Amino acid sequence: MGDPKGSLQENYSSLMGKARELFILQSMGSIIGWDMETKMPPKGIQQRSQQIGLLQKIGHRMIVDPEIGRLIEAITGNKDYDSLDRIKKRNVHLMKKDYDEETKLPEKLVVETAKQSAITVDIWKKAKVAKDWEMFKPDLEKLFELRVKAADILMDVKGAKTRYDALIDLFEPGMTAEIITEVFTGMRRGLVKTIGDIQGAPRKADPSILSKSVPVATQVKIGESLSELIGYDVTSPEAGGRIDETEHPFTAGYYDDVRITTHYYEDKFASSVFSVLHEGGHAIYEQNLPRDWKYQLVGTGCSMGIHESQSRFVENIFGRNPEFWSHYYPILCELTGGALAGLALDDFVLAINHVEPSKIRIEADEVTYGLHIIIRFEIERDLFAGKIGIDELPQAWNDKYKEYLGVEIQNDSEGVMQDTHWADGAFGYFPSYALGNIYGGQMLEKMAGDIPDYKEKISGGSFAEMRAWLVENVHKYGNLYDAADLIKVVTGDDLRIEPFLNYLDDKYSNLYGY
């Protein structure tokens, strides 16, 4: 082997060939993962974990191929490197980042972490049922120590200032706890004010009216109808998507085969409505990444937070918009064939925009949601800074829920053990959810400038213009920029909380009449 002898272009092509194989492998892994959750016979689980383990091993072997390191060096060290366009430079940069991350972490640590995650998730499930934090704690502690080790190495690789920053960077490249702290401080202030406004408002939402029974087969039709409306094709002979049912909704796939799942509750039809819109938002982002960039690193979603901005844009900004329902509610009533009889549009819209501080993140509304995230972020930040220990997590959790949301946590299953993320070792992931809301607010502000009559489009039942705007202003950039830069390219601004808060205030003051 030795140094690659090719020209700059040849070396770049070789590097892209390797990226291509990685993406093909990952796109297959995505289907294998989807199958496990949707179609696999129950008995197949052990076999499947072997398959997933092998895929990870093959993927790891591919990315740590020393030839990749040599190609990157030859490309970046080439005297004509600057002649590469920014897309190619970005591809090389992203490949280098992946290569550095995968090669610098010792395989022993990676394997040990994977095993410990599997064990910890398993224990977490049992401990959650048993409401027994002490059962969960020892394995969480082990996993945390492993993530600390990884963070120490990643700090160096990424030039991150803190361990926690190094972990955040895995999900939200370039983001730091310092920036998040600042923007979350403003967010908390704004959310608390909005919650107070709503609680003191003359109108009240009654979410219990959403419990009318709607058969699953009808909900399937509603999901297809909504998918069609947002431009996510799941039914035509050229469809690139499909909808299946799982316990927890998710999106999986790549470009021409992106699948979403939802959960149908016969007495909670709205749950599936908003799952389909949420996951559909993820799906159309994946499907509208530039076709020329398929199998390249630039041809992926920008970050977890930007991905979440797209799903929440479709679910909340579009899908919970009163004007959208003035158009779609009659269609929904027709599809449900009388099941919603007696349920007035205004009451329905209030109910789907019911705001109330609660204990469980995944059931939270779009206003209180951010507070759930702030709590998790602050705890993670303090944990990795050594300010609190694993021991103190339950108390820290309960104190913050009392202080920020005013709710009393009764046991650790509805408290510190409610989410799977920490059990899975995904420290640093949570902030992305709230960043998604914040990015979305900034995008909406910009879009409102570009399409001044966007509200009329929504009340006309059209998502097409908004969709086209998202494709042109967000999707088309793929992973050409880190999230912070993308937001600047899209809106001309740095990360700002005001647009999201203004959106909430505008929407909820109208809805609740305060």
Place this chain on the structure above:
Amino acid sequence: MGDPKGSLQENYSSLMGKARELFILQSMGSIIGWDMETKMPPKGIQQRSQQIGLLQKIGHRMIVDPEIGRLIEAITGNKDYDSLDRIKKRNVHLMKKDYDEETKLPEKLVVETAKQSAITVDIWKKAKVAKDWEMFKPDLEKLFELRVKAADILMDVKGAKTRYDALIDLFEPGMTAEIITEVFTGMRRGLVKTIGDIQGAPRKADPSILSKSVPVATQVKIGESLSELIGYDVTSPEAGGRIDETEHPFTAGYYDDVRITTHYYEDKFASSVFSVLHEGGHAIYEQNLPRDWKYQLVGTGCSMGIHESQSRFVENIFGRNPEFWSHYYPILCELTGGALAGLALDDFVLAINHVEPSKIRIEADEVTYGLHIIIRFEIERDLFAGKIGIDELPQAWNDKYKEYLGVEIQNDSEGVMQDTHWADGAFGYFPSYALGNIYGGQMLEKMAGDIPDYKEKISGGSFAEMRAWLVENVHKYGNLYDAADLIKVVTGDDLRIEPFLNYLDDKYSNLYGY
């Protein structure tokens, strides 16, 4: 690297580690292939072909790993080689066979053949619709030449006497055209006699009575009921199988996750009944291979022919048995809720055992089926012996259909172009189908000796005893023997046509009253 330094046992373990990865990869490929036929959104096809291509490439890289060659040499050359048990020896033998096949065929030829197959299948589809042999011929000729080249190399690898034997060996290891010719000669004589007997018999079947309309949802329930009856679990929380719908039924999977497909025709419900039984027969074979042999070469089905014997055993010997229907017909009538009203059991049983020479193999009954195979076998044998050319295929085909089955082929779409096998390059595959019937006959004869009251079991609606016999006498041997040896182990006899012919004569003389 160099010579493996390990002990015999260490080298054997290393070799098995490599086999294990191959099986895990293949089991994943099987799911990816299943998904393509059942669930994949239409737009995903191009992406999927990239995934399958990559899987093949990775699998190829794994099997041609020179380390495998060195391990095999070190093991077989070890002075203590004979101390290995026969299972280990068989594993080494089968691994060596795969390794030799994959390493001796030049990669250029393999890639060219794969490409030419894809092209030829594509052209075949179009030519079949257009009934245009001349459109198909040039590409079939190219593909044939590539298979000749491969056969020349494989002759050497396998020590086969003829090119055609080398190809047969890919599907039916150890089998030769000479043996097949002999047994097929006897089979043809017997089948022609049985067909004549049935045509001259007093009773006549009326298959048109099977066209009563049965809704797909009901057929799904019937399929699940039949699966349960044969011990193929697709519904319980411990299920290791599932049933989906495809154009052409197939079985895919490995051990704990083996899936079958069927096709539901509302006005041909029997089609799905027998597809489920047929594919279910393949599935229970795969699921009952010895668990200790999972991820080993001995832990696979023995040959295509033995696999086919298992599917036909369940479909025909059990599933088309008049005594089985005396038990199951009332259940079927109940499941179909009156849709079969007025259809008497005896007429139903005759109809599902209707025998009539026809033009299309996949629609043929269990008696005439063998003649379709003999025709294909003789043509393939003569083609690879240079006795006929590609040019002469249509005429040879039509002449033989006239002579063997007494039918006039009207065009090449219902003639020489009816099957996909040649377009796919799978020359040598066809004999396995008929061998499956013949093996099955021998197994039945032996089983009748071991379970003298097996017919009473069947009329009692129980498949459990037959299933247990198959597991104990066939499944449990996996791929420990070549098919010819397995038949000897199971029945004490070499390949013999008489049991199959006796089974047919016994069954059909009773049915048709001749």
